[in-house]
Amino acid sequence: MTADAAPTTPDALRARTRELLAAHPPAGTGRTEFLRARFDAGLAWVHYPEGLGGLGAPRSLQAVVDAELEAAGAPDNDPRRIGIGLGMAAPTILAYGTEEQKRRFLRPLWVGEEVWCQLFSEPGAGSDLAALATRAVLDEAAGEWTVDGQKVWTSSAHNARWGILVARTDPALPKHQGITYFLCDMHDPGVEVRPLRQITGEAEFNEVFLTGVRIPDTHRLGAVGQGWAVARTTLMNERVSIGGMRIPREGGMIAPVAAAWRERPELRTHALHQRLLELWVEAEVARLTGERLRQQLVAGQPGPEGSGMKLAFARLNQEISGLEVELLGEEGLLYEDWTMRRPEIVDFTGRDAGYRYLRAKGNSIEGGTSEILLNIVAERVLGLPPEPRDDKDLAWKDLSR
Amino acid sequence: MTAPTAPAAPADLLYSEAEEELRAAVRSLLADRCDAKGILARAETGRPHDPALWHTLAVGIGAAGLLVPEKLGGQGAGHREAAVVLEELGRAVAPVPYLTSAVLATEILLACDTAEAAPLLAELASGRTVCAPAVPLTLAPGARLPAPVRDSGGGILTGTVTAVADAAAADVLLVLADTGLYAVRAGEAGVTPLVPLDLTRPLATVTLEAAPGTRLADPATARAAVAGALLSAAGLLASEQVGLAEWCLTETVGHVKGRYQFNRPVGSFQALKHRLARLWLDVASARAAARAAADALATGAPDAPLTVAVAQAYCSGVAVRAAEECVQLHGGIGMTWEHPAHLYLKRAKADSLALGTAGHHRGLVADFAELPAP
Ligand SMILES: Cc1cc2nc3c(=O)[nH]c(=O)nc-3n(C[C@H](O)[C@H](O)[C@H](O)COP(=O)(O)OP(=O)(O)OC[C@H]3O[C@@H](n4cnc5c(N)ncnc54)[C@H](O)[C@@H]3O)c2cc1C
Numbered sequence: 001m002t003a004d005a006a007p008t009t010p011d012a013l014r015a016r017t018r019e020l021l022a023a024h025p026p027a028g029t030g031r032t033e034f035l036r037a038r039f040d041a042g043l044a045w046v047h048y049p050e051g052l053g054g055l056g057a058p059r060s061l062q063a064v065v066d067a068e069l070e071a072a073g074a075p076d077n078d079p080r081r082i083g084i085g086l087g088m089a090a091p092t093i094l095a096y097g098t099e100e101q102k103r104r105f106l107r108p109l110w111v112g113e114e115v116w117c118q119l120f121s122e123p124g125a126g127s128d129l130a131a132l133a134t135r136a137v138l139d140e141a142a143g144e145w146t147v148d149g150q151k152v153w154t155s156s157a158h159n160a161r162w163g164i165l166v167a168r169t170d171p172a173l174p175k176h177q178g179i180t181y182f183l184c185d186m187h188d189p190g191v192e193v194r195p196l197r198q199i200t201g202e203a204e205f206n207e208v209f210l211t212g213v214r215i216p217d218t219h220r221l222g223a224v225g226q227g228w229a230v231a232r233t234t235l236m237n238e239r240v241s242i243g244g245m246r247i248p249r250e251g252g253m254i255a256p257v258a259a260a261w262r263e264r265p266e267l268r269t270h271a272l273h274q275r276l277l278e279l280w281v282e283a284e285v286a287r288l289t290g291e292r293l294r295q296q297l298v299a300g301q302p303g304p305e306g307s308g309m310k311l312a313f314a315r316l317n318q319e320i321s322g323l324e325v326e327l328l329g330e331e332g333l334l335y336e337d338w339t340m341r342r343p344e345i346v347d348f349t350g351r352d353a354g355y356r357y358l359r360a361k362g363n364s365i366e367g368g369t370s371e372i373l374l375n376i377v378a379e380r381v382l383g384l385p386p387e388p389r390d391d392k393d394l395a396w397k398d399l400s401r
Numbered sequence: 402m403t404a405p406t407a408p409a410a411p412a413d414l415l416y417s418e419a420e421e422e423l424r425a426a427v428r429s430l431l432a433d434r435c436d437a438k439g440i441l442a443r444a445e446t447g448r449p450h451d452p453a454l455w456h457t458l459a460v461g462i463g464a465a466g467l468l469v470p471e472k473l474g475g476q477g478a479g480h481r482e483a484a485v486v487l488e489e490l491g492r493a494v495a496p497v498p499y500l501t502s503a504v505l506a507t508e509i510l511l512a513c514d515t516a517e518a519a520p521l522l523a524e525l526a527s528g529r530t531v532c533a534p535a536v537p538l539t540l541a542p543g544a545r546l547p548a549p550v551r552d553s554g555g556g557i558l559t560g561t562v563t564a565v566a567d568a569a570a571a572d573v574l575l576v577l578a579d580t581g582l583y584a585v586r587a588g589e590a591g592v593t594p595l596v597p598l599d600l601t602r603p604l605a606t607v608t609l610e611a612a613p614g615t616r617l618a619d620p621a622t623a624r625a626a627v628a629g630a631l632l633s634a635a636g637l638l639a640s641e642q643v644g645l646a647e648w649c650l651t652e653t654v655g656h657v658k659g660r661y662q663f664n665r666p667v668g669s670f671q672a673l674k675h676r677l678a679r680l681w682l683d684v685a686s687a688r689a690a691a692r693a694a695a696d697a698l699a700t701g702a703p704d705a706p707l708t709v710a711v712a713q714a715y716c717s718g719v720a721v722r723a724a725e726e727c728v729q730l731h732g733g734i735g736m737t738w739e740h741p742a743h744l745y746l747k748r749a750k751a752d753s754l755a756l757g758t759a760g761h762h763r764g765l766v767a768d769f770a771e772l773p774a775p
Contacts, residue, residue, distance in 0.1 A: 246411070250770075261772055268775035276772060277763040281714045288689040292414035299415060308682040371675070378674035382654050382681055385669040 008057040010064045017043055017068040031075040035111040038074075044110045048094065052106050060298045077112045080345045084156060085109040085116035089164050091237040096181070096222040096230050105162070105183070117160035119151040119184060119208060120231070124401055126153075127372050129166070129235075130175045130228055131391075131399065134210060136167035136182065138217070138224075145169075145182065145220070147190075147213040155366075157193045157206040158342055160186045164234060165215075166227050168396065175396040179227035183219040190214070200358045201338040204346060238367050246294060247287055253317045253348065253356065254283040257324045267327050276327075279320050286312045304381045311373050314363035321356040328353055412696040412708075414689055420485045426462050427489040430454075435493045437741035444600035449496040450570040458486075458497060459528025465503045466526030468633075469511065474523030480633065484640035484695035491644030491720075494744045496601040498531050498567035504637055506532040506575055508630035513582060513618040521573065521584055521617070533571035534627070535585075535607045537564040541757025542631040542709070543765050546624055552580040556614045561606060566755075568592045568605040576607075576614055582623035583614030599751035601744060635756040636698045636709035639691035639716040642752055646684045646716075646723035649745055653677065653727045660732075673730060680726055687719040707769035714762040717753040724749040 007016050020041045024034050038044055039053045043065050048054025069076070079086055086109070093105055108114040125131040134149025147167055157163065163184040170178035184191070190213035195203035222230040250258055260267065261276060289312065293305040325332040335354040348356055364370040378384045391399060416424070434454050443449050459465035467483045469475020476482075483504060490499055502525060510522040510532075524530035536547070550560030558578050568574065574590055576583045591608035618626060654677060657668030667673060694712035697705035724746040728735040735742045753759065767774060 258770070258772060265773075265775070268773075270775055273767070273772070273774050274763070277714075277766055280770060280772065281711050281763060281766055284711050285686045285690045285715045288412075288414065288693045289686045291411060292689040292692065295411075295413070295415050301415075303685075305685050308678075308685060311679075311682060312686065374675040374678040375671070377678035377681060382674075382677055384654065384658060384674050384677065385666050387669055387671060388665065 007055060008061070010061060013043075013046065013055075013057065013061055013064050014068055016041065017065050021068070021072050021074065026072055026074040032111060032113065034075055035077055036107070038069075039107050039110055043069075044077075045090075048106075052094070052102055053110050077110060078345075082109070082112045082115055083345075084118050084160075084164075085112075085114070085162075088118055088234045088238050089116040089162070092164065092181075092221065092230060092234045093183075095233050098218075100218070101183070101221070109162075114161040115156060115159045117154050117157045117163045117186070118234070119154055119157075119163040119165040119210075120234075121151060121153045123150060123152050127369055129231065130179065131396070131401075132166055132168060132179065134165075134167045135171075136169050136180060136215070138169070142214075143217045145215045145217065147182070147184070147210045147215055149210050151208040151210065153196070153205045153366075154193075154208045155205045156344075157186065157208050158195065158203075159344060162186060163208075164221075165210075166231050169224055169227075171397040172395050173225070174393055175391065175399065176228045177225055178396055179231070180224050181221040181227035181230040182215050183221060184210075184213065184215060185219070188213050188215075195340070195342060197340055199361060200355055201335075202341040202343055204343055235368070246291065249284060249287060250280075251287065252283060252313070253320045253360070254280055256349075256353070256356075257320055257327060260324065260327060267329060272323065272327055275323050279316065279323060283316055283320065286316055304377075307373065307377050307381060310363075310367065311370050311377075314360075314370055317356075317360040317363050321353065321360045324353040325357045410702075412693045412700075412702070414692040414696065416485065416692075417481075420482055423462075423464075423482055424485045424489060427458065427464065427486055428492075430457055430462065431489060431493040431495055435495050437494075437744060440494060440496055440601060440744060441738075441741075443496060447594065448569070449601055449603050450498065450567070451496055452570070454495065455497045455531070455570075456528065458499070459503070463528075464499070465507075465528035468504065468507050469522060469526040473511075473519060473526065475526035480637060480695045480698035484637050484691065487637050487641040488644035488647075488691075491641035491748075492648040494601045494645065494741075494748045498533065498570045500602075500634060500638065500641065501533045501567040502531045502571070505630050505634045506534050508633045509534060509575055509582070509626045510617070512626035512629050513622055515618055515622070517615065518617045530572045531567070531570050532573045532575060532584075533565060533567045534575040534577075534630070535562045535565050535568070535590075536577065536627070537562065538566040538602075538604065538751075538755045539564060539757075540631060541761045542628060542635050542706070543768075544631075544757065544761070546577065546627055548577060548579050550576055550578040550609060552578045552583075552614075553611065556580075556583055556616050558583060558585065558609045558612050558614050561608050563606050564595070564604050565607045566602055566604055568607050569594055569603050574607060575617075576609065577623055577627055578614070579620065581616050581620050582618040582626065583616055585609065585612050585614040589613060597751070599747045601748055602751060631756060632706060632709055633698055635713050635762075636694035636705070638752060638756055639687070639694050639709075639712035642716040642720035642749070643684065643687050643691045645745055645749055645752070646687060646720045649720075649723035649727035649742075649749075650677070650680055650684050652742075653680075653730045656731055667730075676726065676730075680723055683719045684723065687716045690715045704769075707766065710762040710765035710769060713757060714759045714766060717759045717762075720749040721746075721753050 024037045042055040044053035046055050046057040046062050047059040122132050136145045136147045165182045165184040169180040190211045192209040194207045197203050296303045336352045463476050464486045466475030467478040471477035510518045574585045576585050589612040593606045595604045597604040660667050690712040694709045697708040727742045734740050
């Protein structure tokens with residue numbers, strides 16, 4: 001590669017992508033090898049810094065690179081399989097990690113060699129994440145922390161090599177102040193992952209028991225006691241990771257219902273027709289709202305619509321999939337398979353209507369419930385006053401549980 | 402089978418700098434000259450239109466001719482700009498005949514494209530003449546066009562049209578008769594004001610008793626022109642609805658922040674916060690839908706009829722709900738004649754009937770998206 005200043009124009013990026021493709025023709029290069037080379041060329045996520053898979057270019061230029069690579073049939077890193085790593089772990093490590101941590105973790109994360117999971121929720125702390133009880137105690141002599149506690153609803157923990165973990169390091173402080181953020185090795189002794197079967201019959205998420213887990217202090221992210229600020233970075237990225245995509249008309253959950261409607265006239269009723277049209281219109285409007293948000297981002301004027309998109313999609317997915325089950329009549333009474341499986345990704349399109357209906361129920365719970373998101377919109381977008389609360393100044397150990 | 406799944410090119414859903422400048426000009430004019438008190442006082446005299454305001458908007462800002470090419474005497478802008486004007490007029494429930502004269506009548510004349518229509522078009526574009534199409538405000542794109550007016554020969558017209566918007570302010574009426582499209586001077590027609598639900602967009606019955614009209618187009622051209630103009634007007638009405646809904650939301654948020662009950666601002670209660678957050682999301686979504694419609698009309702996108710139907714099917718409901726929430730969350734004051742909330746509720750409800758109901762537009766979506774009824 002040339003040693004010139006970082007290319008940050010579309011043409012320069014296109015040229016650089018072609019150089020990569022010439023040096024590593026996709027046809028004759030292994031998937032992992034190609035992805036590593038792409039990372040090293042700064043074409044993984046162009047807005048990341050040089051040396052960390054990027055070039056410090058505007059985020060919008062990633063599309064130029066992606067289009068070139070797609071046209072050349074280059075392998076991709078299957079973003080859905082590594083969504084937590086890409087969407088949550090990476091931006092947090094970038095913002096708070098030491099140089100050493102960034103160099104150690106970002107490359108295998110992006111390439112997909114190391115899958116990440118998020119060890120946040122606990123049986124006693126979900127929406128009120130800062131109430132968490134998992135303890136971490138420092139053994140100063142060894143430079144290691146000992147972690148004990150239980151996490152829950154941990155998606156992909158069974159595939160994960162690393163987990164982002166929040167734990168309590170000072171119970172005498174108010175709950176937001178006594179938290180520290182760690183990178184947890186899921187292969188460590190003391191980490192036990194047990195499948196949690198869910199509403200669909202499969203086990204996408206898990207319980208994770210942490211018993212005497214030793215985490216080196218070098219795997220702490222951010223300062224001791226500053227874990228809440230770090231976790232907020234993660235959560236904010238979790239919520240905005242949706243929205244930026246361009247989807248075609250009839251691109252989402254409405255597609256299979258519309259297809260069934262067209263192909264199977266015997267299923268049609270007037271009442272279902274009215275509901276289908278309402279939802280079709282709403283799906284189209286949600287698509288346009290997402291597109292408008294994307295255009296705002298590209299134009300460098302991000303609007304607050306992002307906070308709302310997850311709410312809109314959760315509600316739509318649930319209503320549309322519910323309609324679909326009803327439309328199918330007798331078939332809607334059946335379910336494809338209740339066998340417990342441990343899938344690598346959530347796949348709405350490859351499954352039948354019953355699965356879609358049940359899995360969509362999680363859309364308004366995972367990644368912050370719709371109720372919590374409505375609070376956020378009301379307070380941060382509309383500026384409505386917060387509700388009075390008495391948990392902010394009390395020591396965590398004195399809170400009612 | 403694939404429905405019209407692929408919009409040709411992604412619509413530009415943002416506002417350009419020029420559009421924002423136009424918005425600023427219209428908003429500042431309305432802030433100075435169009436307050437709720439004045440609107441109400443006028444409405445109570447039975448003459449709700451504000452001719453002086455119209456003059457400044459149409460002539461001073463040049464808003465009347467936005468849709469008209471420069472060579473025909475207009476500003477040579479387009480639907481995106483007209484939509485911005487309508488957003489602001491909706492925010493202010495302004496009593497001016499913009500939708501009727503500068504959009505509906507103008508689009509009809511543009512589509513006629515005849516030597517007879519051209520001079521009238523130039524007059525409308527200059528803002529000097531106000532023109533109301535003599536069709537019921539409820540007439541929708543895709544609906545059967547009525548032809549209640551008969552020509553007894555040589556453009557002598559007889560018939561009655563009900564629920565004609567802004568006829569009282571019009572200098573000229575555009576009449577769709579069995580033999581074509583006619584321009585009728587207002588003085589030649591009987592214009593009987595009705596008591597409208599929406600105090601800011603007056604309605605009248607137009608009665609023609611052997612009234613002389615000037616023929617502008619033959620029947621086929623006339624009907625196609627009216628149908629096309631109804632599509633444009635319906636698409637742009639969505640922007641008026643967005644502006645109206647936005648005012649209602651902003652006003653309501655402001656009110657619940659400052660109103661204390663139970664020793665707290667009522668806006669700190671979660672039941673209200675969630676309602677308002679949902680409404681905010683609906684208004685943001687309505688904006689995207691309305692922008693898409695304006696852009697599709699401006700670019701002549703092949704899927705414009707579908708995009709307009711989507712915008713109308715969605716935005717009508719959002720505007721009504723925003724106005725209803727505005728009344729409810731203001732409590733007692735929201736129920737009064739003095740507070741402007743009722744002006745918005747009345748406009749929103751009337752708008753939801755204007756140019757086709759949401760149900761009518763969903764029926765159009767069914768056609769365009771190939772989702773047929775049983
Ligand atoms: C499919 C799926 C995958 C998940 N994956 C992960 C993961 O990988 N890692 C991880 O850490 N977590 C994960 N979660 C957990 C998820 O983040 C939590 O379930 C969620 O934040 C809610 O917490 P909770 O389950 O404890 O519910 P609670 O917080 O107990 O909430 C119960 C109900 O009360 C409502 N509620 C709570 N507080 C308020 C309030 N202030 N105002 C109004 N209503 C309120 C909630 O909206 C909800 O309806 C996953 C969840 C699901 C469903």
